[in-house]
Amino acid sequence: MLIMAEPERSAGPQENTPELATTYSGELDGAQNYLGAERSDLERLLAYIRDKQVPRQQVPRLLKQAWSRLARLREIRAEAHGLATEAGIAEALKRAYSALRTGETFSLDDADQAFEDAYRPCVELADEPGFAALMRSAQAQVAALKQDHRRAAKIFAQAAATPGLAVPLRWQYQSERALVLVDLGREFGDNAALEQAINLYENAILPLAPRTERPDDWAATQNNLGNALGILGQRQRGTWMLEKSITSFEEALSERGRERVPLQWAATQNNLGNALGILAQRQNDTEMLEKAVEAFGSALEVRTREQTPQDWATTQNNLGTALLALGQRKKDAKILKNSVDAYKNVLQEWTRERVPLDWATTLNNLGTALRMLGEHRKGPRTLEQSVAAYRSALAERSRDRVPQDWAMTQNNLGAALQKLGERQDDAGILGQAVGAYENALKECKRERMPIAWAMTTANLGVARRALAERAQDVEIARMAVADLGAAAEVFHDASHAQYYELALEQMAKARKVTAGLGG
Numbered sequence: 001m002l003i004m005a006e007p008e009r010s011a012g013p014q015e016n017t018p019e020l021a022t023t024y025s026g027e028l029d030g031a032q033n034y035l036g037a038e039r040s041d042l043e044r045l046l047a048y049i050r051d052k053q054v055p056r057q058q059v060p061r062l063l064k065q066a067w068s069r070l071a072r073l074r075e076i077r078a079e080a081h082g083l084a085t086e087a088g089i090a091e092a093l094k095r096a097y098s099a100l101r102t103g104e105t106f107s108l109d110d111a112d113q114a115f116e117d118a119y120r121p122c123v124e125l126a127d128e129p130g131f132a133a134l135m136r137s138a139q140a141q142v143a144a145l146k147q148d149h150r151r152a153a154k155i156f157a158q159a160a161a162t163p164g165l166a167v168p169l170r171w172q173y174q175s176e177r178a179l180v181l182v183d184l185g186r187e188f189g190d191n192a193a194l195e196q197a198i199n200l201y202e203n204a205i206l207p208l209a210p211r212t213e214r215p216d217d218w219a220a221t222q223n224n225l226g227n228a229l230g231i232l233g234q235r236q237r238g239t240w241m242l243e244k245s246i247t248s249f250e251e252a253l254s255e256r257g258r259e260r261v262p263l264q265w266a267a268t269q270n271n272l273g274n275a276l277g278i279l280a281q282r283q284n285d286t287e288m289l290e291k292a293v294e295a296f297g298s299a300l301e302v303r304t305r306e307q308t309p310q311d312w313a314t315t316q317n318n319l320g321t322a323l324l325a326l327g328q329r330k331k332d333a334k335i336l337k338n339s340v341d342a343y344k345n346v347l348q349e350w351t352r353e354r355v356p357l358d359w360a361t362t363l364n365n366l367g368t369a370l371r372m373l374g375e376h377r378k379g380p381r382t383l384e385q386s387v388a389a390y391r392s393a394l395a396e397r398s399r400d401r402v403p404q405d406w407a408m409t410q411n412n413l414g415a416a417l418q419k420l421g422e423r424q425d426d427a428g429i430l431g432q433a434v435g436a437y438e439n440a441l442k443e444c445k446r447e448r449m450p451i452a453w454a455m456t457t458a459n460l461g462v463a464r465r466a467l468a469e470r471a472q473d474v475e476i477a478r479m480a481v482a483d484l485g486a487a488a489e490v491f492h493d494a495s496h497a498q499y500y501e502l503a504l505e506q507m508a509k510a511r512k513v514t515a516g517l518g519g
Contacts, residue, residue: 020046024059026356026396031063034354038102041070048108048147057357057402058187065183066145073141074100076134092118096138108142115139129164136162137173140180149184149193153177171208171217175224178205182228194232201225211255219255222248223268230275242279249275258302266302269295270315277322289326296322305349313349316342317362324369333376339369352396357405360396363389364409371416383420390416399443407443410436411456418463430467437463446490454490457483458503465510474517480510 021028021043031042045066049059077097096114099107115138122132136159143152156177160170178197185194201221209217226248233241249272258265273295280288296319303311320342327335343366352359367389374382390413399406414436421429437460446453461483468477488503 020050024050024056026401027056027059027063030060030354030356031067035064035067037067041102041106042067044106044108045070045145048145052147052188054187055402055404057405060355060357062147062187066147069141069145070100073138073145076138086121089118089121108146112139112142115142129162130166130169133159133162133165133169133173137176140176144180144183149180149188152180153184153193153196156180167208168214168217171205171214171221174200174205174208175221178224178228182224182231185228186231191232191235194228197228198225198232201228215255216261219252219264219268222252223256223264223271226252226268226271226275230271230278233275234278239279239282242275242282245275246272246279262302263308266299266311266315269299270303270311270318273299273315273318273322277318277325281325284329286326286329289322289329292322293319293326305345309349313346316345317350317365320346320365320369324365324372327369328372331376333373336369336373336376340366340373343369356396357402360393360409361405363393364397364405364412367393367409367412367416371412371419374416375419380420380424383416383423386416387413387420403443407440407456410440411444411459414440414456414459414463418459418466421463422466425470427467427470430463430470433463434460434467450490451494451496454487454494454499454503457490458487458499458506461487461503461510462506465506465513468510468513468517472517474514474519477510477514477517478519481507481514484510 024046028039028042028046031037032039035042042063045063046059049062049066054062074097077093092114096111096118098105099110099114115135119132119135119139122128122135136155140152140155140159143149143155156173160173160177165173178200181193181197181200184190185192185197201224205221206218206225209221211218226245229241229245229248233239233243233245249268252268253265253272256265256268273292276288276292276295279285280292296315299315300312300319302308303315305312320339323335323339323342327333327339343362346362347359347366350358350362367386370382370386370389374380374386390409393409394406394413397405397409414433417429417433417436421427421433437456440456441453441460444453444456461480464476464480464483468474468480484503484507488500488507491497491500491503
């Protein structure tokens with residue numbers, strides 16, 4: 001007996017689409033340029049995304065993901081019509097794809113109901129399990145477009161359980177089920193969904209794709225399992241999950257050879273590099289960071305700008321991050337310069353017009369790489385470039401749009417200005433550094449994020465001490481002592497002994513400056 005659909009429906013978006021289109025015009029413009037999508041489609045999809053109250057920086061990624069799902073759903077139209085053998089089913093499919101067409105008729109609720117109507121007669125068509133499962137999977141895709149990932153996963157499970165369905169199709173729909181759970185876990189912080197996906201990969205999906213019989217599907221499953229393990233491992237303490245993630249990627253690469261499936265090989269190399277980089281940072285392992293850099297370099301041998309520009313940019317971004325960490329650890333200016341070059345490469349594809357927030361994030365990271373490089377170089381030029389990169393990032397990372405990212409970049413800008421002011425012996429630049437740190441503290445509040453607040457407050461105190469020395473201002477020196485004392489208190493309460501000692505050391509220096517100025 002085929003599994004009948006459950007009548008549950010999502011409530012639908014609650015916000016007015018025209019208002020959203022105005023509020024999120026930058027994100028919509030970027031997605032339209034980047035994806036080549038119809039504006040009205042993106043606005044409808046945005047309404048469901050925004051109804052989940054996600055942070056603004058997630059919106060572009062979720063829009064891209066939803067548009068990809070919608071495009072795939074529209075592409076199965078020909079296959080579905082080819083399998084429809086009854087007039088009632090054909091009519092339901094016609095209504096479904098009318099509801100998915102760009103324009104006034106677009107309605108995910110109507111598409112959901114029409115796919116349900118196409119599915120119901122399949123109960124009597126026992127010889128068409130593939131068509132029944134296809135209709136079920138179409139409903140699951142609609143649920144995912146509505147950001148109802150739990151319902152989507154449930155319906156994909158129903159598709160996979162269709163009696164008489166071929167094993168490769170069961171593998172396909174179980175894989176879709178796991179992927180939608182990974183989306184839920186990654187985008188909405190649902191660790192239980194990630195755990196469920198990992199269990200599915202290990203105990204349900206891998207057995208459906210024996211390595212000896214279907215090596216490509218087995219390798220794809222290992223790759224996807226590695227991603228789920230990596231996301232969860234990044235959130236949890238310890239290293240076990242991340243180590244399992246690396247093992248899964250290495251298993252996938254044992255079948256995904258570069259000569260036979262180069263794009264899949266490169267994707268897994270990129271994923272392996274990410275897992276290695278995260279674990280290396282956690283374990284302070286320089287050799288593992290070097291392996292991460294090597295994996296990204298391998299991926300870029302296939303992911304060229306000419307062939308796969310967006311994948312190329314993604315891997316260049318990941319490479320830049322790994323090189324930055326490695327250059328800091330080894331105190332190697334050459335490696336830091338390579339990090340700068342990688343981030344500059346990213347900006348060739350992640351432009352402000354296409355992906356404004358990703359563009360700003362890359363500029364923030366470029367600013368940090370330039371700041372670290374500037375500390376190794378004489379003269380102010382590289383530090384000035386760092387300041388310019390941070391200020392450019394703030395053109396999109398505005399306080400009203402992404403307040404926490406704005407605060408982070410303000411803090412980074414303060415650090416670059418502080419280094420530049422000290423090198424130039426310029427009180428005016430140090431005053432700008434103080435202003436940037438003060439801006440960061442407008443959003444970085446002690447009650448919400450005490451450690452981040454203490455770090456920024458300590459930075460502010462050090463900048464004020466340097467400014468007080470040059471401006472010969474005892475009042476600024478007293479403020480520096482107060483800042484560092486407040487930061488030390490938080491570090492002490494949080495048992496961060498190293499930071500506590502550093503704050504006390506800087507506070508002693510600030511007191512010495514205060515005393516020297518007669519305070």
